[in-house]
Amino acid sequence: MGPVPSLWGIWFEADAWAAAFWPAAAALLCVAAVGYAxxxxxxxxxxxxxxxxxxxxxxxxxxxxxxxxxxxxxFAILSPLDTLSQWLFSAHMIQHLLLLVVAPPLLVASAPLDPLWRAVPDRLRGAIVARGSRLTKFAAIRRVSMLLMSPWGALAVFAGTMWFWHIPGPYDLTLSNLYVHALEHTMFLAAGLLWWSRLINCPPLRAPLSTDTASMPATMIFLMATVAQNVVLAMVIGLATHPLYAPYAALAHRPAGLSALADQEWGAGFMWTLGDLPFSIALGRLWYLWLSSLEAEEEASVCHGVGGPQ
Incomplete structure (x- = not known):
């Protein structure tokens, strides 16, 4: 793997940026940027x-x-952070968090579906619609799509993706195979987009969960269940008494002089704290809206009692 990189100095090395650059991923991001424009x-x-x-x-x-x-x-996949993820479990966790809970809410809130669809050439758009219409004729495909697009289906995909890729076998494979690593990151981003689209409107699609009084309890349970599974996974990793991932354990030295176990604990700490932060912000906002609605209802009832018929 070469010499141990400097935890801070790597960000100022042109060779480190060049080594982390993956043309295929950069091309896809450029296509998305141009298509959106x-x-x-x-x-x-x-x-x-x-x-x-x-x-x-x-x-x-x-x-x-x-x-x-x-x-x-x-930044998550084309910067020296990707190089550091080969040396540090904690750096890999930061990558995962960026792809799961930072980029997806930004992208979903940008409502990109309509602009990206308009950017597709008319002939190709017609072919996609025709193929899609044929697929929707199969009842099994409709049922699976409805299940995945439901809040609890999205949560199952989100949690399943997180847990699967933190099993030592699949995780270790991502460190030795570039294409498996790319698949892992693609699945993280897709699962994040699906989860956040259940909570944030992405026109022309409407999120099934909302902040109105009727659906607020379901939304809170949805968020708390997501936080709970994230905390449990972080505890499983962080409280382990030995390194779980062989490639990191096999390294004689790591950036900043971290031991494999200390690095693993740092990564679990990032997952537990920074990973739960977006969900905690969403829960706090829901709690505030719920209290505000109760206060508004109370004021309305008081006003009605004062001004109404005696």
Whole structure:
């Protein structure tokens, strides 16, 4: 694997950035960026549903979110962080968190479906619609799609993806096979996008969970279940008394002089704290909205009692 990289110095080495660069991944990100820009331009030719000023602000805000989300993905897989992930379990965990809980909410909130769809050439778009129509005729495919798109189906995919890729066998394979590593990161990003789209509206799709009073309990349970499985996985890894992953245990030296077990504990700590932060923010916002709705209902009932008939 070469000499042990410096934990901080690697970020200032041109060779480290060049070694982490993967042309195929960079090309896909560039296609997404250009496609989104083309789609947004085509959107502008359609009359906005909201007022002109509101529409411009909304589009610009979504553009910022989309490109920041792409930059987060690029940083996770095309920067020296990817090189460090071959040496440090904790660096690999940071990659996972960026792909699961940082980039996905930004991308989902940017509502990229309509712009990206508009960027597809008309002939190809027609072929996709025709193929999709034929597939939806199969009842089994419809049932599986409905299950996966449900909140609990999305949670099962999210948790299953996390747990599977932290089993020592599959995890160790990602460190020795570039294509398995790419598959792992693709699945993390896809699972994150699916999970966050159940909570954040992504026009033209509407999130099945919302912040209205009726569905708020289900949304809170959904979030708490996600946090719980994340905490359990972090505890399993962090409280292990020996290194779980053979490639890291086999290294004679690691950046910053960390032992394999200490590195594993740091990674579990990142998963437990930083990994739960977005979910905790969402829970805090729901709690605030719930208390505000209760306060509004109480004020309305008081006003009705005072001003109503005696």
């Amino acid at each position: 083309v789609g947004v331009k085509r959107q502008r030719s359609c009359p906005p549903e909201a007022g002109p000023d509101q529409a411009v602000v909304a589009v610009r805000s979504r553009q910022i979110l989309f490109y920041v989300g792409l930059l987060v993905v690029a």
